[in-house]
Amino acid sequence: MNDVLAILLESLRDGYVQVSAFVAVTVLAFGLIQYRTNGAVLAALEENEKLQVPFGGLLGLTPGCGGAIVVMPLYVRGSVSFGTVVATLGATAGDSAFVILALAPEAAVYAYAIAFAASVVTGYLVDSVGLGVSRVDAAVAKLSPATPDGGTVVDGGVRPNPAHDYAGPAPTHAHETGPDRHSRVLTPLSHLAHVLWWLAAVAGLVLGTLYLLWGGPEVPITAGADFAGLFTVVGIVGALLSLYLYLVGRHYVGEGEVARARDSFSSVYDTLTHAAMETSFVTVWVLVAFLVYEYFVLVSGANVATLAAAAGVLAPIGGAAVGLIPGCGPQILLASVYADGGLPFSALTANAIAQDGDALFPLLAVDAKAAVVATIYNFLPAVVVGVALNLLWGPVFGMAEFGFGVL
Template sequence: MAGEILDIFLASVRDGYVQVSAFVAVTVLAFSYVQYRTKGALTDRLESNRRYQPLVGAAMGLTPGCGGAIVMMPLYIRGTVSFGTVVATLIATAGDSAFVILALAPEAALYAYGMAFAAAILSGYAIDRFGMGVGYVDSAVSQLQTTATDGGTAASVVGRSSNPAHEYDGETPIHTHESGPDRESRVLTPLSHAIHALWWVAAVAALILGVTYLLRGAPEVPLMVGGSFAGLFTIVGIAGTTLSFYLYLVGRHYIGEGQVGRARESFGSLYSTFQHAAMETSFVTVWVLVAYLLYEYPVAFFEIDIAAVAAAAGVFAPVGGALLGLIPGCGPQIVLAGAYAQGGIPFSALAANAISQDGDALFPLIAIDKKAAIIASIYTTIPALIIGVALHFLWGPVFGLESFGFGVLGG
């Protein structure tokens, strides 16, 4: 038993960095670099063109992996984008399971993610148009109890703001934050800078290993140390996560970026751009590991069959797929994608899961505004249930989309 617990822990530490963090780092770095080169013009333009925000959010979420969606969450916390944009981003989020579906069932991926993209745009604009943000929910809840709810950034319950990040008890939010170091040490300051550089070496290596892993069809990789693919996968993954924990818990106090999860307006140097991306990704890595462990231990000890849940007979298949999407992170979604590629679940379950899943992008929002994260998750599940059930009853028998293995290579 103790050996199994340790194996699950080490595998989660390894997989979280190679399968998630490396891809997040690339996306966050790309966005931060554009911010650096344009001196913050990108976020300024996005903030001033609010009518395009849900469309941009959906497009960012649609990128394979969770990096594009993760970039959008701090913008909401900062007050740059609306709550409808957050929901649009999360609905369109393809997550890491997208790599599996694109590789093994490209036609199914085209249909599933196309539906998710359309649902994301419609839902995002509807939420902003009708003011169904966190403030709206607060107002509704306040009518059911004596004192109004108050949590996260949505402190004010007056009105129906689509972006509670702009409320802050009626005061204008501060759009900047202190990102410099708050401590100084002869040893830990240079050590933290050195670890930051080493972190990027691990990130590049993890990206190469992660791409190779996906091109191989996301196979099981044994825990081992050595010069083989599996050995390097393990070494780089564990080292990368360890370095991430140091940067998040210790290093940020000595080299800066103490308030992760909040968007920067601009960057003073190329080094600070890399530093910000590393700190943001380290922050996500910590949450991803927690999610992996919360998922892996119950699955292992209670012998939960994720694929069987989504493969339930009839209409329960898309319902199961949508409900599994409520679980943060990409672990259950990757399992479901693999089950679909093997013909274990119908297309309606895959489509419902593609719409409902929030991937790792939900973690920054959970850490800073739990209420907004919960409400956003509920909003992403509603269109997933509607479209998934509709596929089962209406379009499945007509177009054959309800078939098992639709769009799978060689199927």
């Protein structure tokens, strides 16, 4: 029971300080740009389709998952192509980027540059060939056509531009205007929770930055005025506030919607509210992923990073397989194993391409089919590039260069 409780508290704390605080800054920055330009950035992106794929790749390349998370609602509203989603998720560096940048910066430059190039090429290929979700639906329809007696109905038509083929479900709790309802108690309480959430986000950003600069040390669960105490208290409080805002507060503050891009915002407070609600939505999914993964490890005793390290010449495939796991926890473990010299560069690069980090959760929650297809599309180039690097240079050559090796 002590282990179960410790995992719960650590997941709440780490999910907020190590992920949510950084996501909040990125989502807020994009929202403020939208507010200041009155939606001009989004309009320009919609009009310049050829720039969408590299734009998504650059957002995914930013350390952490905030930049990539911004792209998912844009796809849901039909503003960017499915190839842009693939490029964004493929280039996503995730939180493991902080580990590699701190411990092996030269290797990080090589790995993420290769991941960016491979992801952009894949994204353009998906758009040019027309491998969007509707194309997959059309193929499924041919293999298993709908039956007149209540069989599965699929979208069998491919639109003129299969790249922008989003036909998934509407975003959760999407409303035209205004919150769901007003309450004398819950409305002011939700506004207070929103303000406190941003205070926790600022504190979490400072603590999370220090944590990364110090190399990601083990932080005990404790309460106090020292770093460990503040790290724990701010993380748990911020996570609980996120749960409240997602489950209750968003119905009384803002528009009650999640996973949807906005053209612009009416005020700075409106922008802050949108960023808080979007980040809280991501936080909930990150917490679920953390708990599922950590409890699985507790029960099974498995260590995915160690398994990948023991794969030998199959290490790149193992690294790509670890990348299939949503969230940043397994990827951070794999990055740590690489920094300790337990993995070749080919496995790190394959993992960098295959991993989607926490950016997959918003899309997974709204349109699981699109999320699965995008993940598969990124797994294939991850294996090809990883195995090619392993065959060309091997897992040993160059390991002494730059401390941890580049090849």
